[in-house]
Amino acid sequence: MADAMQPLPLSALAGSITPGRKGRRSGGPGVLVEEVRPSGIATIIARQGQTEALAAKVRLDLGCDLPLKPRRVDSAGVALIWAGPGRWLALAAADHVDAPFAADLETRLSGLASVMDQGHALSLLRLSGPRVRDALAKGFPIDLHPRAFGPDDAAITLVSHITAHIWQTRADPVYEVAVARSLAASFWHWLEASAAEYGLQIEGG
Amino acid sequence: MNDAAPNAHSAAPARRLGDNAPLRLAEGGLIDRSRTLAFTFDGQRYLGHPGDTLASALIANGVRLVGRSFKYHRPRGILSAGPEEPNALVELRSGARREPNSRATTIELYDGLVAASQNRWPSLKYDLLSINGLAGPIIGAGFYYKTFMWPAAWWEKVYEPLIRRAAGLGRAAGVPDPDTYDKANLHCDVLVVGAGPAGLMAALTAGRAGARVVLCEDDFRLGGRLLLDRREIDGRSALNWVAATEAELAAMPEVRILRRTSVVATYDHGTYAAVERVNDHVAEPPSHEPRQRLWRIVATRCVVAAGATERPLVFPGNDRPGVMLAGAVRAYVNRFAAIPGRRAVVFATNDDAARTVDDLAHCGVDVVAVVDARPQASAVMADATQRASARHISGGAVTRVHGRLGVEAVDIRAANGATARVACDLVCVSGGWSPNVHLASHLGGRPEWDATLAAFVARNLPERMDLAGAAAGDLALADAFTQGHRAGSAAAEACGFSAASAPIPLLDPESTATSPLWRVTGTRGKAFVDFQNDVTTGDLELAHREGFRSVEHMKRYTTLGMATDQGKTSNVNGLALMAELTQTSIPATGTTTFRPPYLPVAIGTLAGHHRGKEFRPTRLAPTHTWAKEQGAIFVETGLWLRAQWYPTPGEKDWLESVDREVRAVRSAVGICDVSTLGKIDVQGPGAAAFLDFLYTNTMSTLAIGRARYGLMLREDGFVMDDGTVSRLGPEHYVVTTTTANAAGVMAHMEHAQQWLRPGLDVTLASVSEQWAQLSVAGPRSRDVLRAVVDPAHDISDAAFPYLAVAEVSAMGGIPARLFRISYSGERAYEIAVPAGYGDALVRALMDAGRAHGIVPYGTETLGVLRIEKGHVAGNEISGQTTARDLGLGRMLSRKKDFIGRALAERPALVAAGRPALVGLKPVDRSLRLRAGAHLVAQGAEPTAANDQGYVTSVAHSPTLGHWIGLALLSGGATRHGERVRVWDPVRSGDTLAEVCDPVFYDPAGERLHG
Secondary structure (H helix, E strand, O other): OOOOOOOOOOOOOOOOOOOEEEOOOOOOOOEEEEEEOOOEEEEEEEOOOOHHHHHHHHHHHHOOOOOOOOEEEEEOOEEEEEOOOOEEEEEEOOOOOOOOHHHHHHHHOOOOEEEEEOOOOEEEEEEEOOOHHHHHOOOOOOOOOOOOOOOOEEEEEEEOOEEEEEEEEEOOOEEEEEEEHHHHHHHHHHHHHHHHHHOEEEOOO | OOOOOOOOOOOOOOOOOOOOOOOEOOOOOOOOOOOOEEEEEOOEEEEEOOOOEHHHHHHHOOOOOOEEOOOOOOEEOOOOOOOOOOOOEEEEOOHHHOEEEEEOOOOEOOOOEEEEEOOOOEOOOOEHHHHHHOOOOOOOOOHHHHHOOOOOOHHHHHHHHHHHHHHOOOOOOOOOOOOOEEEEEEEEEEEEEOOOHHHHHHHHHHHHHOOOEEEEOOOOOOOHHHHOOOOEEOOEEHHHHHHHHHHHHHOOOOEEEEOOEEEEEEEHHHEEEEEEOOOOOOOOOOOOOOOEEEEEEEEEEEEEOOOEEEOOOOOEOOOOOOEEEHHHHHHHHHHOOEOOOOEEEEEEOEHHHHHHHHHHHHOOOEEEEEEEOOOOOOHHHHHHHHHOOOEEEEOOEEEEEEOOOOOOEEEEEOOOOOEEEEEOOEEEEEOOEEEOOHHHHOOOOOOEEEOOOOEEEOOOOOOOEEEOHHHHOOOOHHHHHHHHHHHHHHHHHHOOOOOOOOOOOOEOOOOOOEOOOOOOOOOOOOEEEEOOOOEEHHHHHHHHHOOOOOHHHHHHHHOOOOOOOOOOOOHHHHHHHHHHHHOOOHHHHOOOOOOOOOOOOOHHHHHOOOOHHHHOOOEEOOOHHHHHHOOOEEEEEOOEEEEEEOOOOOOOOHHHHHHHHHHHHHHOEEEEEOOOOEEEEEEOOOHHHHHHHHOOOOOOOOOOOEEEEEEEEOOOOOEEEEEEEEEEEOOEEEEEEOOOOHHHHHHHHHHHHHHHOOOOOOEEEEOOOOEEEEEEEOOOHHHHHHOOEOOOOOOOOOOOOOOEEEEEEEOOOEEEEEEOOOOOOOOEEEEEEEHHHHHHHHHHHHHHHHHHOEEEOOHHHHHHHHHHOOOOOOOOOOOOOOOOOOOOHHHOOOOOOOOOOOHHHOHHHHOOOOEEEEEEEEOOOOOOOOOOOEEEEOOOOOOHHHOOEEEEEEEEEOOOOEEEEEEEEEOHHHHOOOEEEEEEOOOOEEEEEEEEOOOOOOOOOHHHHO
16 A cells, blocks of 8 residues: 655665765775665574474575575575574565565465564665775674685674674675664764775765 | 804994994994984984984984983983883873873884973973982882871872872873774784794794784884894895895785784783784874774784893993993894994893994994903803903993983992993993793783793793794794794694795804893992882882782882883893892792783773764664754663753753643643664564563463553562563564663573573564654544554544554555553553654654644653653662562462562562652652652651662652652552651752652543543
């Protein structure tokens, strides 16, 4: 029952993330950042003893293997990211059409898992650029060196006192970071301060 | 060891320097003479070159007096050439960037550098407080303990300001630091601390093996002592080897070299702290760059090649400007081409100092005498002395130093006791080298005494740590290379790489023979052990006489080894003298505890990004932007910023605003963002049973589409938190927590699920961030909501009564949850939409409510409304109250088990007379009540023995027209109607109040239903 008058959602970074260059101006940007807006986000938690059945269902419906360690899988416009034992974050690509995403997942996974809509709970940033690892090292205490963390690896850690879920999408490298919506502005302050010496290019808008 | 001539460079000495020859050599050294840097010290302008330190530039300019000592204000010069410097401490930079106690020996010179001496008044040369020196016998060890005892009131007003003015070192800037500081994480296979010969060799070996290597060097140049000594490696200058090694390391993609970086601490599990002085070598950091960066380094293996520190010798006047460490003198002449004196005496206990004799002679310094404390003549020393055409005194000692502001002559006592006065302006001293065992000892391992080295060495190393080079006691260059290679290989192999063996370079001959001399005996005058804290041999003797035998007590009583240098040049001498006094051995005396950091670290560096409001993150509610537009006053509640009240034009104070907001809710409608409350989604076949176990009341009987107030206890039977439980489906609940306890309740629930009821199939997930939830409260609330909730949903009282819950849509199809719950006691609802729509929702509600007199309200009004209704909140759920105390005893189910049930029945928790919740009204209605005030019986003395409870919450009730309060009072409800004395010693309050039912307003609860 979508309505022509329906309001648009407001990003938690609305006041912070304005396209343009921040920090060092000379040379190319060291870090590039853009806000990612998946069309749906859900938390999936396996019901007791159902992990195998859940994995089978995921394989059947999405054609990918449910990650049982801190990894990300991506198939048919849906990414599943390990978020703790028996727990995953599901992201629907921006052009994903099976909306509402969480409700659809809930129906498909009924009896195997609990599904919570988190479409507005998280702010997602995509980070890249030649100095992205140097900037991230100012907050992420984990090792992001390619020998330790590569494409489709994921981790949950604490950055500037803020819980951050990070995964890598490309080898060059490209990372995505999810933080709680209410803390997104504070996380942004940290990121802007940390990337300033390398030059931060804010894309999109 | 090799007894041959120690220095292959010792060709014919250069022509002797004349008395007016410049103190900067015309050639040699690692300075860039093509560029000149101007700097000022104590307002005087000087010139130096890139590659200089402040200390080397001062020496090259003939400045010998650089500071005054801590206690006696004695003139002091430059002792060392490194971070161990105890004397040459200056205030660096000016204004907001002024940094006290900066070591001139590690300050890299830059153009425009401004530095000033410390601890002198009115000037460095004429310091009036140097009279303290004459009072030496009075202000020796323990002076403060003995003198400033009483009266106690004098401490803050008299003694402390006096001591601080007299004894303080540098001054802090006193204004906020304009620069930024950074913190960052670094991971590697092998961390190498120190880029001297051992460290470079270790890094090279591990790097060649393919390991991820981080090489940290304190200095701005790699090379360590290879930069300071004239050595040959493979038949060429050692500098060539350093350059080639540096180039090879720089070309390795997995090797990271951090210059100007001091590793200052070892922590557990291979974690280290390092401070990188990113922009200390420039006047101001380039924009967007930090001044310093604190690295947290996590390494699988660590090779500490941190070198060794030379020990001074203890003799009268050993602190005079011009008395310098022999190795430091080599550093100045070889690396900086700066001559610390024209006529030198060398006083040493070891063959290493022979290099100083050679190097001084090499650059034309007149070495007048070489005093070797060792009774047996050393061939190495004798040869060097001969090459320098100096007098050689074996078994001798320097017994006195002449000259007040700088050395003018020394008395030398020969082995036969004859004393002669020798004119000189430089005394090079060496008592041997102490390996830098600090990083190896930070985790508690005590270093052990090695009699051959006459030094402490680290034996019980932290796991994953190895030592190499001088830090391990391997003072010879050949050993540094061998051990550096061994340690680098072992570290790489422990990380799964295979290291190739490499040839050890061919070296010039060397000797490290040494024999300790802890002090020169049979002398008079102050002989300093600790320069920075002005601790003399006399102070140690005094401490010993007064019974301080433990090394830790001796340290604290005399302050030896304290202050910013942490006794780097003094501790071993101090311990040895202590051992001598107590007639025990040095190993039996032991060392004091080594604690991080190895070097002083600025607080700003430890804070990094987290200063000011970035001290901790801030959580913003979904309607924050809108509330800011409305001019809301915000309050910090935990990490959250919440609107406290919304002033409107013309209102004089918060009370006026809050009264207006309360009246609007009671008479019309108000809205408040309650998104900050915790929201936990509970699902699964076991959900109902789980919640029954968690809450004191029963949740399994809750109908779908209904909400219930819930109370949970801690295991110990006290109330933990309260909130609402709503049932959305047969196996689906959503529960709320208070804002403050959201994380704690989630942890409590996870504990209950994982450990107490693992058999229940239930899932828990925080959905606090997903929903923007607004309270819409007041008689007109339904009218407002009608315009926002989509028309398809019936929200009439018949379809949606008090405590109904429904999943609806709003604003044209936005999914929403509607709850008919009330905290205010009025007809009230909470409506939740996905957080991104919170801003739209508050605007839609305000638009819809305009005709109904809607107002936004903040946490103050929320508080007034709940106090008027007698609802408990954080002030009452304090962790010390039971359900019965709070009047909630009926919520303790007798039909089921729940967390805290058993312990809630402990005798003390059910005892009659426990303070329990009551309401209070001031007898004189015009008076104000204060939270925190204590309650005593009317007419009783306000003493602890008579205490009957205290006021937990107060509010001005515009509804009743006077102040009201909630309190915990002994006897609780049995005392309704009584009067009690409300005594507030903090704010001088003493009033009478009437005890009443805590529900002040609408006790029958009729307004809830509309």
